[in-house]
Amino acid sequence: MTRAPRRATLAAIALTGVGALTLAACSSGGDTDTSSSGSEGSGGSEATTSTEFTYLGQTQNSTIVNTLTSLESGACSAAADGTPLVPDAIDGTTWDQQLQVLAGSDALSNMSMAAGTPSLMQDFIDAGLVLNLSEAFDELGVDGAVLPAAEATLKQLYQTDDLYALPTEYNIEGFWYNMDLFDQAGVEPPTTWSELEDAAAALDAAGIQPFIAAGSDGWPVTRLVGNYILRDLGADALQMVADGEASLTDPEYVAGADAVAALGDAGYFGPAAGSIDYNTAMNQFLTGGGAMFYMGSWALGNFNDPEQNQIGAENIGYFAFPEVEGGAGSISETPANAGIPVMFTTANYTDDIGEWVKCVAENYGNVALAESGQVTGFTVTETPADQSALTTMVQDEIASATGSVLWFEAAFTSEGTTVSQTNGGGLATGALSGAEFMELVQAANQG
Template identity: 30%
Template sequence: MNARRGLWSLAGTMACLLVAVTGCGTSAGSPAAVRGSVSGPIEPHTITWLNARPSDGPVIKAVADVAAEYGKTHPGFKLDIISTPDRPSYLQKVVTLAAARKLPEFFDVDATPFAEKLRRQNRLVDVGNLLDEFGAKHRFRPLALDYQKFDNGGVYGLPLEFAMEHFWYNKSAFAEAGIEPPRTLDEFIADCKPLRAKGYIPIALDGKDGWPLERYLAYYPFRLQGNAFVKKLKRGDAKMTDPAGKAGADFIARLGAAGCFAKGFSSAGYTDATDLFTTGRAAVINDGTWDLGLLATDTLPASLRNDVGYFKLPTAQGAATGTDDYVVSSGIGMAVNSQKFDPLVKDFLKYLVSRYPAKYAAMGQLSPTIDTPTAIPGNATPVYGQVIREAERLGTRTAKPWDTELDPTTNNVVQQNLVLLAQGNMSPEAFMKSVDQAVTTNSPRYFSK
């Protein structure tokens, strides 16, 4: 799967390594550097960006192009790009480097509890403050910046993407089953039976990576309470057994009992899931606009090319969020190491902010900036442009992925037990109890009351 979507796993390793991070002093990064204030001559040298992205992806290509341009007017400058697309391996590397205080100038990070520890140790530059200084903050989509916000309201990761997550569906499969795109989450479950009866796998799912199924767990709570529930849950101020949490756990159990996922889904990866959908064997896949090249171009088989539609996250009775509120992200952010923040790093970052959006949008991607239109590729199907235009009518709230909110150990418990819950090997009651126990045990190490 596209690496930027997988979020923090190997939580046990991370938790152990975090002890080393926490044990270090907090002298790294002066207050001035944290604010983005540095002075002195710009002296070109090599700087490094450690990232969790595919090396041939549009983000890397666009950043590399900008760096090459910058190097032409700053002889001696080089951006060393080190990509580790496998997210668990990347995470282990970052935590290890953080413990040794050897993080490079730039590194990818979400607004997770781990990153919050770095922030409290003054090891991250305030990117939001820098964007203000550059006069560029107004250019960014509010939801792109919101996705990068820490609990204190600050932005410490530069958004390099913007993506909306939809449910993509096979129109012919739905027609054969005599159903329409579901309006509610309950209808979504009910649709699985007629799709199965017509020989389709109702929902293609990347079960190996953990977080895709965790998305489904978050849907009911988000519809009922927005992000308020997970914000409280992670600190122990709410329980999984509360009505919103119970609705999420029951939703997973009901999806499993209705046969909505493929047999053996837990061992299926991203490629397995997308292949099920793009070959017409699965009727639905939950995917983001980063995959428009797979879902809305002539790379699709001819038989499916004009048969792919999409629908938004269904609603629920008593919903507190609107139909245009759903998962919208700006991907993993580019963090700036305050320990290595110098005039060159700041100058390059300013140049990157000014030049990157247009290069990224030219590749058919949604830019994190408002003023940069997406170039629709020549081989796009009509649905490509339709989905891109959804960015113009988004709501004001976006569902935060739970794997960026929960402490890493609790998140590991959630992802492991979710599979058992969906397979019918764990009851909703046992699942909820396991989550509440994990939060009680682990959250105090990450969140202060």
């Protein structure tokens, strides 16, 4: 259920003890002039104007601001006329802390990257700081600008009935596989967990490493645990843990970790899974060092780069995380994340800012895809002529998805997330049993 806005909580959001941060340049610049021309379509009152449209991002991310800059001089030039884009950036390593400081002084930019921690974003929504985009889209006439799967993912992430952020990325996750290696072992893409186990055994027997995973990073392994649980127990299984209605140490949850640990015990992740990082794992897959690679569609940039991809993009297939026989979940529920969502502040929201919101919603997906190859959660109406078949496949998967599920740690505490990802590699090497892993994570979540 969407939380009712509570502006009284605004002061509580300000982070205490942060120190004197120099954030004057990051304040929302939208000077509001209520004496301007025209009237609002719904109420007949005078339209409100702004002298600038401010955006705040992280210095580590240039894709969003580059896309906005292109929109300003292109599709959004009318919105920018009199209300130019004024971008700013701060370091992302303390992003949530600095957003809290800005929120506490009512100085959030008109548009900014959303809080990295879902619970903080929920606090902003509770305090009425973030624009309700479901309502705004209805008023602006842009219903349908966000793909249903992406909208569902964001609502699930923030536990709201309405949309409060836009998906500048949208990533599906699943197994990418080397078609040649599958052919060599005589296996087909599996649709059930038992078939996945059988395929791994056949690949191993053929002298082919079945799985590649960045065990030192942990999360590519814990994704498998979470997905097994969601397929087995249903899409709300991990939220039940977060709500205290279930425990990761319950036998039916341990079964998910045990299933992944069994793959590790069999040696299916290779002899050094615990020491392999993300870049090494990516290189291993793209040079033919293993058959199956669980990863998000953000890897398309690597797959579509012929210098990195030595096996050829035409040799990469994809299959959804398999069903667990007899489970309550469905293979149609796609593991997904919205990458880097962006939010709009309610403070200094004017008709001019609304024009920007409308234009971003209608055009961001086209420009990001054409200029950066970025698959977003927006409806795309223009496909680049040179778009790869893999990118088209991902778009089709997203468009046809009937539901989505979040990753294993999405509703965990920060400590629980750290402990999970630190120990995930132990499942891939056989160093930890499923029960041992779940006990560690459950204890960390309880703090």
